[in-house]
Amino acid sequence: MAIDVSMPVLVVEDHSTTVRILRNLLKQLGFENVDDANDGLAALEMMRRRNYGLVISDWNMEPMTGYDLLKNVRKDPALCDTPFIMVTAECKTDNVVAARKARVSNYILKPFTAQTLKSKIDEVFTSGRNHH
Numbered sequence: 001m002a003i004d005v006s007m008p009v010l011v012v013e014d015h016s017t018t019v020r021i022l023r024n025l026l027k028q029l030g031f032e033n034v035d036d037a038n039d040g041l042a043a044l045e046m047m048r049r050r051n052y053g054l055v056i057s058d059w060n061m062e063p064m065t066g067y068d069l070l071k072n073v074r075k076d077p078a079l080c081d082t083p084f085i086m087v088t089a090e091c092k093t094d095n096v097v098a099a100r101k102a103r104v105s106n107y108i109l110k111p112f113t114a115q116t117l118k119s120k121i122d123e124v125f126t127s128g129r130n131h132h
Contacts, residue, residue: 007053
């Protein structure tokens with residue numbers, strides 16, 4: 001199944017440098033329709049206004065973390081099916097387990113390449129949303 005690269009993607013990240021890097025990586029993969037939010041609360045607002053095909057969120061943000069954002073998205077009937085990839089610099093098993101329990105679609109450790117991002121996005125869309 002081909003992934004629709006024209007779908008809107010939301011990048012949630014509080015470091016502008018990382019936002020730029022993610023935008024560039026996504027662009028390399030053909031995704032041109034990319035918005036960004038700098039924390040979970042802003043992201044939730046944007047998600048309620050626009051139907052995103054994919055959310056890529058950092059874990060560590062203030063005041064609402066990526067993990068809190070994920071939990072909010074999954075309990076909102078209008079948003080709960082949105083594919084959600086968590087990005088983190090820490091490979092704490094607790095974080096991975098917590099994110100899986102909260103039904104994250106996939107998980108990426110920083111730093112990563114366009115190829116890694118592509119394979120993580122491919123996994124999300126080829127295995128359906130119950131990828132664990």
